[in-house]
Amino acid sequence: xxxxxxxxxxxxxxxxxxxxxxxxxxxxxxxxxxxxxxxxxxxxxxxxxxxxxxxxxxxxxxxxxxxxxxxxxxxxxxxxxxxxxxxxxxxxxxxxxxxxxxxxxxxxxxxxxxxxxxxxxxxxxxxxxxxxxxxxxxxxxxxxxxxxxxxxxxxxxxxxxxxxxxxxxxxxxxxxxxxxxxxxxxxxxxxxxxxxxxxxxxxxxxxxxxxxxxxxxxxxxxxxxxxxxxxxxxxxxxxxxxxxxxxxxxxxxxxxxxxxxxxxxxxxxxxxxxxxxxxxxxxxxxxxxxxxxxxxxxxxxxxxxxxxxxxxxxxxxxxxxxxxxxxxxxxxxxxxxxxxxxxxxxxxxxxxxxxxxxxxxxxxxxxxxxxxxxxxxxxxxxxxxxxxxxxxxxxxxxxxxxxxxxxxxxxxxxxxxxxxxxxxxxxxxxxxxxxxxxxxxxxxxxxxxxxxxx
Ligand code: TRP
Numbered sequence: 001x002x003x004x005x006x007x008x009x010x011x012x013x014x015x016x017x018x019x020x021x022x023x024x025x026x027x028x029x030x031x032x033x034x035x036x037x038x039x040x041x042x043x044x045x046x047x048x049x050x051x052x053x054x055x056x057x058x059x060x061x062x063x064x065x066x067x068x069x070x071x072x073x074x075x076x077x078x079x080x081x082x083x084x085x086x087x088x089x090x091x092x093x094x095x096x097x098x099x100x101x102x103x104x105x106x107x108x109x110x111x112x113x114x115x116x117x118x119x120x121x122x123x124x125x126x127x128x129x130x131x132x133x134x135x136x137x138x139x140x141x142x143x144x145x146x147x148x149x150x151x152x153x154x155x156x157x158x159x160x161x162x163x164x165x166x167x168x169x170x171x172x173x174x175x176x177x178x179x180x181x182x183x184x185x186x187x188x189x190x191x192x193x194x195x196x197x198x199x200x201x202x203x204x205x206x207x208x209x210x211x212x213x214x215x216x217x218x219x220x221x222x223x224x225x226x227x228x229x230x231x232x233x234x235x236x237x238x239x240x241x242x243x244x245x246x247x248x249x250x251x252x253x254x255x256x257x258x259x260x261x262x263x264x265x266x267x268x269x270x271x272x273x274x275x276x277x278x279x280x281x282x283x284x285x286x287x288x289x290x291x292x293x294x295x296x297x298x299x300x301x302x303x304x305x306x307x308x309x310x311x312x313x314x315x316x317x318x319x320x321x322x323x324x325x326x327x328x329x330x331x332x333x334x335x336x337x338x339x340x341x342x343x344x345x346x347x348x349x350x351x352x353x354x355x356x357x358x359x360x361x362x363x364x365x366x367x368x369x370x371x372x373x374x375x376x377x378x379x380x381x382x383x384x385x386x387x388x389x390x391x392x393x394x395x396x397x398x399x400x401x402x403x404x405x406x407x408x409x410x411x412x413x414x415x416x417x418x419x420x421x422x423x424x425x426x427x428x429x430x431x432x433x434x435x436x437x438x439x440x441x442x443x444x445x446x447x448x449x450x451x452x453x454x
Contacts, residue, residue: 001270004408016254020262021182022327023246027267028185029328031114031235033192033321034296036271037278039231041289044219045211048228049275051220053233055267059442062434063238063400066407069419071247072256073411077339078241081248082406089410097377098402102241103335105395107355107393109240110332112387114165117325118157119297120318121164122147127304127314135305141298148294148370158367165329169337170352188320192270195277195317198303208279211289211383212272226450230393235267239399242331245338256420257427269296277303293384313327333359397447401440408436 011018040048073088074081079099086095127134131143147153199205233239250256274296281299282289289296304314335356340351369376369383378386407416413432422428 013249016251016259019246019250019254020259021185022331023243023259023263024266025185025324025327026237026242026246026262026331027235027328028188028270028357029324030113030120030321031050031325031328032271033115033230033274034120034293036231036235037275037291038291038295039213039227040275041279041282041295042292043224043227044216045279045289046213046215046260047217047220048276049212049272050215051225051228052232052271053268055229056236056264058434059229059400059439060232060236061260061264062240062431063404063418063439064243064264065256065431066403066435067238067241067243068250068256068260069407069416070403071244072250073250073415073419074244075248076337077248077342078244079339080342082125085406085411089412091410095402095406095410098399098406099241101395102239102244102399103339105240105391105399106242106332106335107359108362108387108395109234109391110165110329111359112358112366112384113325113329114161114363115154115158115366115384116293117161117165117322118154118159119147120322120325121161122153122157123297123301124315124318124322127311127318130311132301132305132314133311135302137287137302140285140301140305141287141294143301144208144294144297147297151368151371153320154189154367154370155364157365159255159360161325161329162356164326165333166352166356168326168330169333169356170349180357184320184323186443188317188324189270189273191313191317191320192273192277194313195300195303196273198307199277199280202280202284204280204283207283208276214277215277222446222449225446229397229446233396233400234392235271236264237328237331239403240395241335241399244403245335246331252326253421255422257422257431286428288336294331306353393450397443401443404435404439408432408440 036052040052070081070085071078074084076084077099079096082096083093084151086093087454126143126147129263132140135143141250192197199208238242241411247256278299279289281287281303282295285299287295287298289295300317301314304310304317333352336355337348337351339347340346340354344351346354365373366387369385374382376383381389416432417428420428420431422431
């Protein structure tokens, strides 16, 4: 088949903007607002932020381009795309591993993502019920501990979030959701700006900014570098096929380079704003910056509880965060669902149910790792920590390296150049060297460094 005739059987975006919106919707999520601040807090702040931003710019953008490129050329599920491209380049079918490991990683990530999505859902109701009116840092922290201490409560909210996700996936109504995203994501952005405005009134804004932006390299270790890199992959949704599958619906004439830059910029700005909103409150309420996954649930309610209109504002904020999480969670399971459809001839609904049930079951491990099974650790990590470590810090970066190597070394330069539609030769050469040498070597060094070999 002629490459220009290749079409995804699952559809095509109506325009470049729809793709940018959908990919930004997949990228901006709990990773930016929940995970980025708590990892920053755990890893000592500023130096972590700096490494994160450097990783986004030097690894994230070129790898995103490579991943969209593979997706658009193969126009199929990540597994099938790699099969097609391996044939096209006359190399071994082993490259399919990118697709397999990515599809698995997406499911593993969704299993815990759904648990945190459930927290967000629960906090909409808590905020609306006025739980946080006049709340002190202590009250917010206590409320959170009681909340995650209950295995039954978390079970309920995880199940609810999973229903929301699989409902959309089964209905295939991404179209409707995209329309919602056009309004809701900008609203979330404005609310974040207002939150930053509130943080300016806490008297600790300067301290928050120093914590985030005055690099202190004494706080950096091999493992924190690995977390910063893993977080760059996680936040941009790279290394597992989400971007590949979204790329497979991209129209032929879209510029992959500028699109990737826009997505990465939007994603990073949201994460930094979240940090600027949260850390001043952390210091104002004497909370420990390294207190972990509960950080935003322990700090933001204090702001909502003490500002005028906080009741409505707080509920709205968690609703929008829920939408952001929702658009991301759909993208995590899309590779598995489309693979089931293509290979077993399942209907979309059946494929969604099967994937949903398996992911939901796995998610129970995370649900209970915060309470009943909190004492159960592997290598000193709880089930949730271990799952997060293996996916974000190992599977995504390794998937990313393989994608970079495939695009940089195996695909013909004329093909990648044509596909990327970069007219400026120097820009193309820079990209090619980044994916051939810099990205794989950098990821490798960080990985070896983290395990103490280097
Ligand atoms: N990037 C999303 C977030 O920040 C999560 C996500 C969606 C993701 N798809 C992904 C992470 C693929 C890794 C890989 O919330």
